[in-house]
Amino acid sequence: MINMDYQTQYNKILYIMKFMGMKGNSFYPFSNNPSDQIYNQQNLNTNSFKSAADISSADTDCFSYQNTNLNCNYDKPKIYENRIVVKNPNEFIVELFKEFSEKNSLCNFTLFEKSINIKMNLEKKLLKKMSLKEYFSFFSEASYLCLGIPYLDKKCNLSHNIFNPTLSSMNLLIKSKNIKKENINKYSNDNFSVFNLSKDLIKIKFDEKNPPYNRDIIQSKINTIHKILKKNKIPLTDIVKENSYFSILWTPADTYKIKSSFLSFYNFDFDLVGTLVIKLDDYSWFTTFCTDVNNYKYFKNEYLNKINIIENFIKKCHNINEEDKLDQQLFSNDYKHFVYNY
Numbered sequence: 001m002i003n004m005d006y007q008t009q010y011n012k013i014l015y016i017m018k019f020m021g022m023k024g025n026s027f028y029p030f031s032n033n034p035s036d037q038i039y040n041q042q043n044l045n046t047n048s049f050k051s052a053a054d055i056s057s058a059d060t061d062c063f064s065y066q067n068t069n070l071n072c073n074y075d076k077p078k079i080y081e082n083r084i085v086v087k088n089p090n091e092f093i094v095e096l097f098k099e100f101s102e103k104n105s106l107c108n109f110t111l112f113e114k115s116i117n118i119k120m121n122l123e124k125k126l127l128k129k130m131s132l133k134e135y136f137s138f139f140s141e142a143s144y145l146c147l148g149i150p151y152l153d154k155k156c157n158l159s160h161n162i163f164n165p166t167l168s169s170m171n172l173l174i175k176s177k178n179i180k181k182e183n184i185n186k187y188s189n190d191n192f193s194v195f196n197l198s199k200d201l202i203k204i205k206f207d208e209k210n211p212p213y214n215r216d217i218i219q220s221k222i223n224t225i226h227k228i229l230k231k232n233k234i235p236l237t238d239i240v241k242e243n244s245y246f247s248i249l250w251t252p253a254d255t256y257k258i259k260s261s262f263l264s265f266y267n268f269d270f271d272l273v274g275t276l277v278i279k280l281d282d283y284s285w286f287t288t289f290c291t292d293v294n295n296y297k298y299f300k301n302e303y304l305n306k307i308n309i310i311e312n313f314i315k316k317c318h319n320i321n322e323e324d325k326l327d328q329q330l331f332s333n334d335y336k337h338f339v340y341n342y
Contacts, residue, residue: 083288083296086156093158096150097291105297109277109285111150116165116250116264117272132234133222135268139165139248140219146253152289161258166215168249168263169332170206171317173197173240176229194228201240204228207332212251212261241268243317249334260285263334265310273313274306276338 083105086093100106100114118138148160193205204225208215226232247265252258260281265273277285286303290296312322318330331339 082286082298082300083290083293084154084156085293086289086291089156089291093152093156096152096158103297104292104295105288105290105299106152107286107288107299108151109275109303110299111152112250112262112285113264113272113275115149116147116248116262116275118266119270119272128235128237130236132225132236132239135236136218136222139167140217140222143217143219147250154287156289162253163250163262164212164253165218165248165250166208166212167206167218167221168208168247168334170204170221170246171244172204172206172225172246173243174202174204174229174234175200175238175240176202176231192224192228202229206246208249209333212249218248236268239268243319244268245273245313245317247332247334258284263338265313267313274310276307276310276335277303278334278338279341 089097096111097104097106100111102110142165147163147165149163151159151161153159191206191209193207195203195205197203206221226234245265245267247263250262250264252261259279261278262275263278264275267273282300286300288296288299311326314330315322315324315326318327320326
């Protein structure tokens with residue numbers, strides 16, 4: 001890791017957390033500043049793909065489904081049950097497999113989940129200085145620019161679907177002293193609930209009730225938390241991480257093309273716990289694209305296991321044993337949509 005002061009390093013992290021774009025046959029962090037290519041020297045890892053602002057399209061009338069028309073050189077792909085064998089892939093598909101495949105296999109769900117994973121290997125000194133607002137800069141930027149997610153259709157054409165992130169839910173325990181009762185009452189509403197657990201500990205719960213097309217940007221939600229605590233800066237070290245998490249709803253801009261939305265759960269250690277599909281379309285998201293018909297991965301089983309992992313993660317954050325049922329009162333509004341639409 002290059003030695004640099006905190007502000008310089010943090011600024012570079014913001015750039016590296018921008019979405020990766022596919023240029024020619026290579027992947028690299030998207031940045032408006034050519035000098036920022038030195039980021040590759042840093043020990044950072046993010047699998048994000050590219051922003052809507054970085055996608056070129058020949059079809060300006062269909063911004064929400066940007067089709068770069070990167071066709072495979074295929075001889076009518078052989079379609080088997082739950083899998084498509086890719087024959088003679090072009091350079092773009094080769095790079096896609098090189099970057100994202102597992103056991104020579106891809107599916108659109110893994111392309112999505114790896115694109116919204118923000119796992120990073122950061123210096124402990126930097127983590128100690130990072131604030132809640134800085135942590136959410138990744139998602140705030142995505143909410144302004146939207147996110148272009150790679151997508152393979154049944155003919156192996158590579159397209160990009162545009163998704164918009166909004167804060168879905170949050171369970172936030174913060175070490176904070178002397179929060180005034182009137183301030184708690186002021187900000188407790190249909191979406192926010194604030195509880196004094198002790199004189200040094202406060203819990204802020206957020207559950208978005210508005211439909212996706214009528215939600216505020218993520219930054220406004222974080223600003224509300226600062227108003228509740230009457231602090232301009234909330235360090236991550238003040239967050240009780242073992243009991244805190246948040247979820248992001250990723251909504252397609254073109255709901256005619258894509259019916260599914262994605263609900264992703266994160267902790268405050270740069271870890272994506274997992275993603276749920278609302279209005280599941282097995283064929284679109286879990287069909288396996290492979291280069292070897294005799295050696296491929298079936299992704300759906302892994303997803304079914306991830307459903308249990310997410311539920312147990314929520315239980316742990318609320319101090320509930322795994323063998324006990326998750327209280328439906330803890331279901332967020334969007335989580336209920338997953339349960340009812342699965």
